Amino acid sequence: MKIDARKKVIASLVFSVLFIGLIIVLSFTIGEKGLETDHTMKNHSPSLLALFGTDSLGRDMLTRTVKGLKFSLYVGIVGSTLGVLIALFLGILAAVGGVYVDRVVMWFVDMFIGMPHLVFMILVSFAVGRGAMGVIVATAVTHWPALARVVRNEVMAIKKAEYILISKNTGKSRWFIVRKHILPAIFPQIFIGFVLLFPHVILHEASMTFLGFGLSAQQPSIGIILSEATKHISLGNWWPVVFPGLALIILVKCFDNIGSSLRILNNPQTRYL
Amino acid sequence: MPLLQVNNLSVSFDQYGRGLERFVTTPIRSLSIEIGKGEILAVVGASGSGKSLLAHAIMGILPANAIVGGEIKFKGNLIDERSIKKYRGKQIAFIPQSVNYLDPSMKVKNQVRIGLPGIKSERIEKQEHLFEKFGLKKSDGDLYPFELSGGMMRRVLFTTSMISPDTELVIADEPTPGIHRSALDLVLNQLKTIADSGIGVMLITHDIISALKIADRVSVFKDGCTVDDIPASFFSADGESLENEYTRMLWKSLPEHSFMEAI
Amino acid sequence: MSLKVNNLGFCYRPESWVFRNVSIEVPKGGRIGIYGNSGCGKTTLAKILASFISPKEGEVVVDGENQKREGFQPVQLIFQHPEKTMNPLWRMKDSLCESYVPEKSLLDAFGIRDEWMERYPIELSGGELQRFSIVRALHPETKYIIADEMTTMLDAITQASIWKGLLEIVKERNLGLIVISHEMAIIDKICDSCLNLEDYCHA
Numbered sequence: 001m002k003i004d005a006r007k008k009v010i011a012s013l014v015f016s017v018l019f020i021g022l023i024i025v026l027s028f029t030i031g032e033k034g035l036e037t038d039h040t041m042k043n044h045s046p047s048l049l050a051l052f053g054t055d056s057l058g059r060d061m062l063t064r065t066v067k068g069l070k071f072s073l074y075v076g077i078v079g080s081t082l083g084v085l086i087a088l089f090l091g092i093l094a095a096v097g098g099v100y101v102d103r104v105v106m107w108f109v110d111m112f113i114g115m116p117h118l119v120f121m122i123l124v125s126f127a128v129g130r131g132a133m134g135v136i137v138a139t140a141v142t143h144w145p146a147l148a149r150v151v152r153n154e155v156m157a158i159k160k161a162e163y164i165l166i167s168k169n170t171g172k173s174r175w176f177i178v179r180k181h182i183l184p185a186i187f188p189q190i191f192i193g194f195v196l197l198f199p200h201v202i203l204h205e206a207s208m209t210f211l212g213f214g215l216s217a218q219q220p221s222i223g224i225i226l227s228e229a230t231k232h233i234s235l236g237n238w239w240p241v242v243f244p245g246l247a248l249i250i251l252v253k254c255f256d257n258i259g260s261s262l263r264i265l266n267n268p269q270t271r272y273l
Numbered sequence: 274m275p276l277l278q279v280n281n282l283s284v285s286f287d288q289y290g291r292g293l294e295r296f297v298t299t300p301i302r303s304l305s306i307e308i309g310k311g312e313i314l315a316v317v318g319a320s321g322s323g324k325s326l327l328a329h330a331i332m333g334i335l336p337a338n339a340i341v342g343g344e345i346k347f348k349g350n351l352i353d354e355r356s357i358k359k360y361r362g363k364q365i366a367f368i369p370q371s372v373n374y375l376d377p378s379m380k381v382k383n384q385v386r387i388g389l390p391g392i393k394s395e396r397i398e399k400q401e402h403l404f405e406k407f408g409l410k411k412s413d414g415d416l417y418p419f420e421l422s423g424g425m426m427r428r429v430l431f432t433t434s435m436i437s438p439d440t441e442l443v444i445a446d447e448p449t450p451g452i453h454r455s456a457l458d459l460v461l462n463q464l465k466t467i468a469d470s471g472i473g474v475m476l477i478t479h480d481i482i483s484a485l486k487i488a489d490r491v492s493v494f495k496d497g498c499t500v501d502d503i504p505a506s507f508f509s510a511d512g513e514s515l516e517n518e519y520t521r522m523l524w525k526s527l528p529e530h531s532f533m534e535a536i
Numbered sequence: 537m538s539l540k541v542n543n544l545g546f547c548y549r550p551e552s553w554v555f556r557n558v559s560i561e562v563p564k565g566g567r568i569g570i571y572g573n574s575g576c577g578k579t580t581l582a583k584i585l586a587s588f589i590s591p592k593e594g595e596v597v598v599d600g601e602n603q604k605r606e607g608f609q610p611v612q613l614i615f616q617h618p619e620k621t622m623n624p625l626w627r628m629k630d631s632l633c634e635s636y637v638p639e640k641s642l643l644d645a646f647g648i649r650d651e652w653m654e655r656y657p658i659e660l661s662g663g664e665l666q667r668f669s670i671v672r673a674l675h676p677e678t679k680y681i682i683a684d685e686m687t688t689m690l691d692a693i694t695q696a697s698i699w700k701g702l703l704e705i706v707k708e709r710n711l712g713l714i715v716i717s718h719e720m721a722i723i724d725k726i727c728d729s730c731l732n733l734e735d736y737c738h739a
Contacts, residue, residue, distance in 0.1 A: 317691075319661075319693065320661055320662040320663060320691060321661035420548075422575035422576075422579075424575060424718075454718075455573070479691045481692065523692050524692075526693045529721045532699070532721075532722075533696050533703070536693070
């Protein structure tokens with residue numbers, strides 16, 4: 001029974017990684033052809049010819065979905081990486097910089113957490129200029145605060161450890177201590193934070209494009225697909241909504257799965273359950 | 274019939290290596306002890322010899338990946354992780370070793386009061402009485418665990434062990450390290466009084482000198498095995514009556530005896 | 537040449553002194569014991585001497601110079617719980633060689649075996665770890681060693697063998713030694729003189 005738990009966690013981890021890998025492979029192997037309008041193929045329901053069906057302009061929904069998810073992943077990676085870097089920098093700064101630096105940084109964190117995400121992202125994406133760049137910057141600058149707080153608390157707890165005090169007293173520099181002692185110790189938390197940031201960023205990317213901020217209508221993006229498809233749903237065309245929506249949910253769930261699995265495996269208290 | 278009987282106890286840990294690979298470590302291989310009513314058994318041995326694990330095995334508080342072998346009998350009844358629940362904190366009281374067993378965000382006086390019976394005013398009175406008994410000041414109750422010194426913490430742990438009228442066995446895990454002479458005597462006298470009232474006491478310690486002041490018998494552990502079980506009176510000045518070589522070495526290397534010359 | 541402490545005082549809250557007016561002088565090669573009740577600030581004093589924390593009053597003078605904050609500290613502290621003094625993610629050889637590479641003879645003096653080097657701290661016992669933490673503190677530039685309840689958690693045999701190893705090195709290098717312990721017997725066996733910290737307590 002004890003063994004099964006770990007196998008289960010690893011199985012769900014493997015499934016999630018495979019699913020994400022499948023999307024990445026597909027997004028590079030599927031041609032652009034499915035994105036062209038084809039009036040002979042309008043509003044086909046799912047068939048062997050078009051697995052996810054076609055939309056009102058005759059575009060292949062499978063191709064659009066996969067290309068849309070590719071964009072989601074792209075925004076997700078860039079957005080979460082930037083978010084993690086900001087969180088890491090500010091979190092460590094707050095923890096080792098002294099009381100006043102800590103207060104200022106934490107004030108910023110609280111302010112960012114207090115602001116409604118979506119409104120703020122729309123503002124940022126306007127300010128940066130529309131297009132992919134706007135979406136990426138907007139998601140990056142809004143998703144770091146919670147992680148920054150985690151990093152700060154982790155570092156706060158660890159910097160009082162006796163082995164770090166000893167390291168300092170044998171003449172090691174602050175930079176050495178941060179690099180060799182602190183970063184490796186908080187790496188698991190950072191990595192898990194990074195993975196768990198993904199679904200957030202992806203969902204926000206989808207909501208922004210759904211609302212029409214960010215990309216132009218020709219570019220494939222889950223948000224745009226969904227907002228178009230809602231117009232046709234009253235005609236009984238369920239497939240342009242269901243498949244892309246489902247794919248998005250599964251993708252997000254996969255990242256969530258990876259994050260939680262890693263957290264379980266990393267935590268000594270849950271490792272053996 | 275002895276109060277507590279441990280026969281051939283073994284404790285192994287099922288651990289994960291890299292990936293799904295697993296291995297088993299066995300810190301306790303074969304421990305056997307016996308405690309009668311009103312008897313004080315001192316369990317001594319090197320750190321890592323399995324003393325604390327023995328207490329944890331009896332109390333059923335080993336981590337989830339532990340595998341326990343052998344048998345533990347309390348008043349003739351076989352006990353395991355499940356059946357210990359009806360004795361734990363009632364017939365069997367446990368004084369933990371580590372200060373980590375206290376809640377860091379709660380004043381110590383409130384932590385002590387939680388386990389005491391009666392209405393609020395009775396509990397306050399009881400707690401203050403307990404503090405006095407262990408030489409703690411009334412104002413110490415307002416401190417948080419991080420503000421206590423090692424010795425004060427031990428005494429607080431002692432007061433939380435909830436020795437009640439039903440208690441028949443007390444297991445004290447290292448109640449003495451880092452504690453000063455006068456406080457030490459308080460703790461030892463308390464254990465002695467407990468034993469005199471007919472309660473069996475298992476005193477886990479590496480402080481042999483203190484343990485001998487009150488113990489009836491001494492059980493010596495080494496590398497997870499019981500190597501010696503002798504009456505406390507065998508420990509005399511030069512240690513000549515100690516037949517077991519390890520026990521004699523342990524005795525002679527005490528700073529009160531030959532210390533470094535024994536090595 | 538000595539480690540000199542002048543009128544040292546420390547408090548966590550204003551005017552609530554843990555101890556005050558503590559003056560000690562440990563000459564090179566001297567051995568002084570500090571004894572006292574639990575809670576009288578022995579560990580706090582040790583941490584001040586090794587410059588882990590700053591005193592609220594008074595000063596620590598090491599070989600004629602005021603204690604510095606940065607760089608290698610010539611006063612090294614050996615803690616009570618060795619498992620807390622090792623980075624749990626590092627192999628023992630990395631922890632040991634963090635600040636200098638000890639000679640083989642030093643490792644032999646403490647009975648440190650080669651096979652322990654590749655292990656992680658949780659795979660060693662308290663006594664084994666304490667040997668590492670002592671060798672780590674015996675940096676060539678170390679002038680004074682403070683042993684704060686160094687062997688309190690260990691059994692008598694390990695305790696005696698660790699002290700034997702440390703005292704040999706201390707003698708050989710003519711280091712100053714401060715032994716902090718609640719066990720009078722150890723201080724009696726090792727030290728030239730002894731100070732009861734309780735006399736300076738204001739609690």
